[in-house]
Amino acid sequence: MDSSASVDALSNGFKNHLSLYQSHNNNNVVSNPRVKPKQPFFIGVAGGTASGKTTVCNMIISQLRDQRVVLVNQDSFYHSLNAEKLKRVHEYNFDHPEAFDTEHMLSCMEQIKRGQAVTIPNYDFKTHQSIEPACKVNPSDIIILEGILVLHDPRVRDLMNMKIFVDTDSDVRLSRRIQRDTVERGRNIENVLDQYARFVKPSFEEFILPSKKYADIIIPRGGDNDVAIDLIVQHIHTKLGQHELCKIYPNVVVIFSTFQIRGMHTLIRDAKTTKHDFVFYADRLIRLVVEHGLGHLPFKEKQVITPTGSVYSGVVFYKRLCGVSVIRSGESMENALRACVKGIKIGKILIHGEGNNGRELIYEKLPKDISSRHVLFLDPVLASGNSAINAISLLLSKGVPESNIIFLNLIAAPDGIHALCKRFPKLKLVTSEIDESLNEDLRVIPGMGEFGDRYFGTDNEDGTISNSTTPK
Ligand SMILES: Nc1ncnc2c1ncn2[C@@H]1O[C@H](COP(=O)(O)OP(=O)(O)O)[C@@H](O)[C@H]1O
Numbered sequence: 001m002d003s004s005a006s007v008d009a010l011s012n013g014f015k016n017h018l019s020l021y022q023s024h025n026n027n028n029v030v031s032n033p034r035v036k037p038k039q040p041f042f043i044g045v046a047g048g049t050a051s052g053k054t055t056v057c058n059m060i061i062s063q064l065r066d067q068r069v070v071l072v073n074q075d076s077f078y079h080s081l082n083a084e085k086l087k088r089v090h091e092y093n094f095d096h097p098e099a100f101d102t103e104h105m106l107s108c109m110e111q112i113k114r115g116q117a118v119t120i121p122n123y124d125f126k127t128h129q130s131i132e133p134a135c136k137v138n139p140s141d142i143i144i145l146e147g148i149l150v151l152h153d154p155r156v157r158d159l160m161n162m163k164i165f166v167d168t169d170s171d172v173r174l175s176r177r178i179q180r181d182t183v184e185r186g187r188n189i190e191n192v193l194d195q196y197a198r199f200v201k202p203s204f205e206e207f208i209l210p211s212k213k214y215a216d217i218i219i220p221r222g223g224d225n226d227v228a229i230d231l232i233v234q235h236i237h238t239k240l241g242q243h244e245l246c247k248i249y250p251n252v253v254v255i256f257s258t259f260q261i262r263g264m265h266t267l268i269r270d271a272k273t274t275k276h277d278f279v280f281y282a283d284r285l286i287r288l289v290v291e292h293g294l295g296h297l298p299f300k301e302k303q304v305i306t307p308t309g310s311v312y313s314g315v316v317f318y319k320r321l322c323g324v325s326v327i328r329s330g331e332s333m334e335n336a337l338r339a340c341v342k343g344i345k346i347g348k349i350l351i352h353g354e355g356n357n358g359r360e361l362i363y364e365k366l367p368k369d370i371s372s373r374h375v376l377f378l379d380p381v382l383a384s385g386n387s388a389i390n391a392i393s394l395l396l397s398k399g400v401p402e403s404n405i406i407f408l409n410l411i412a413a414p415d416g417i418h419a420l421c422k423r424f425p426k427l428k429l430v431t432s433e434i435d436e437s438l439n440e441d442l443r444v445i446p447g448m449g450e451f452g453d454r455y456f457g458t459d460n461e462d463g464t465i466s467n468s469t470t471p472k
């Protein structure tokens with residue numbers, strides 16, 4: 001194979017994720033200065049030559065199917081050799097930190113970390129030069145930077161959320177390197193052994209091995225260590241699934257994001273989506289949130305005998321439940337709740353209000369025995385939190401314990417979460433996405449417009465959505 005390991009590694013990342021980057025690119029996203037892109041999770045993978053860094057990275061990527069991942073190889077940032085240096089290539093130390101354009105790598109990684117697209121050079125191990133075309137890397141959820149010296153420079157290390165060192169026996173590495181470089185990098189055994197003894201081994205001892213102390217995780221045996229790779233993938237999932245606000249308010253639960261969920265959000269947030277599609281995908285998301293929310297109810301263990309005469313140890317559903325929907329958009333969630341909880345009673349609350357203050361209770365119809373039930377409170381959009389606080393205060397005044405309320409929601413603004421969770425710390429909020437902010441009209445950004453208008457088809461005749469001044 002002609003291409004270098006660097007290009008291989010990079011293109012592996014692209015092979016897995018290219019279509020994703022392109023679709024991301026083609027979305028014609030209108031940049032909104034108020035919306036800060038989410039910071040990606042940045043992983044650094046270092047280790048000696050042929051320790052299995054690229055192999056480990058590809059194993060991690062293959063397990064992160066629901067995330068957008070980009071793999072960048074430090075090799076891409078090797079300085080190209082000029083004619084003079086090419087003549088004496090056998091005297092060149094490719095394992096010294098100065099062999100890399102670290103300033104360029106740092107600037108690219110800083111840009112990717114800020115959520116910007118960058119162009120990464122394409123390095124050819126046969127000609128020892130950067131070649132065309134360079135590779136465009138679009139913003140991602142996870143960035144992996146791998147290479148022998150990625151833990152060497154403190155500025156690069158500081159960008160990383162997780163630092164890994166792949167630790168493989170040096171004899172194993174040498175034999176793999178001979179094999180790889182003769183097959184893939186156009187070298188002969190004498191070259192490989194000579195380079196190894198003169199530069200690779202001494203630089204490993206002087207620069208690479210000392211960087212091991214900065215690693216959070218050391219993986220002995222590289223790609224053979226399935227347990228370590230599973231644990232790393234689990235940790236990444238946990239970190240990505242956890243919004244900062246979930247750490248502040250442990251009762252805020254964001255359902256685990258998959259490409260399916262993002263796809264549904266993309267559709268319902270798109271201003272061009274038809275009413276029919278909006279309802280279809282909003283219903284799918286609502287159903288997921290409802291199912292997730294029900295999982296937070298208390299349960300009792302129960303054993304049953306199956307038709308094979310065996311014992312199945314299970315649980316029984318909690319039955320004293322009711323729903324309460326906030327008119328009008330909360331009513332869109334009632335069907336999903338009815339479909340999941342047979343015969344559930346659903347009450348209603350109508351709150352009216354303008355601007356930041358002055359919410360007024362207009363109408364309420366709640367089950368008489370609501371105080372003895374767990375309440376699933378239905379409202380798809382949490383913006384300032386003013387309406388929700390009003391409605392939940394009403395439930396508390398009816399004797400519902402705060403800890404018996406589960407708020408089921410599709411999108412929540414941080415402002416609403418702060419307001420609600422500070423006021424009702426025992427209430428549980430289950431949502432499918434936390435958005436960036438509220439604008440000056442108290443509308444969620446990026447948001448999805450007026451949910452009720454889009455769901456019930458009461459937007460303007462020309463198909464545009466009313467720019468309501470009545471925030472939720
Ligand atoms: N666990 C393993 N068992 C056998 N061969 C391996 C293993 N891990 C890597 N290799 C092989 O060793 C060579 C170097 O691995 P690679 O992942 O490219 O290392 P690095 O990126 O650290 O240089 C490759 O040819 C690869 O296929």
Ligand SMILES: Nc1ccn([C@@H]2O[C@H](COP(=O)(O)O)[C@@H](O)[C@H]2O)c(=O)n1
Nearest residue numbers: 005048049050094095125128147148200
């Ligand atoms: N023109 C080059 C550039 C680098 N190398 C060697 O590659 C090794 C790093 O790649 P790994 O995939 O093994 O991490 C490094 O040890 C350099 O010696 C080269 O031979 N020629």
Ligand SMILES: [Mg+2]
Nearest residue numbers: 005009053054
């Ligand atoms: Mg490699």
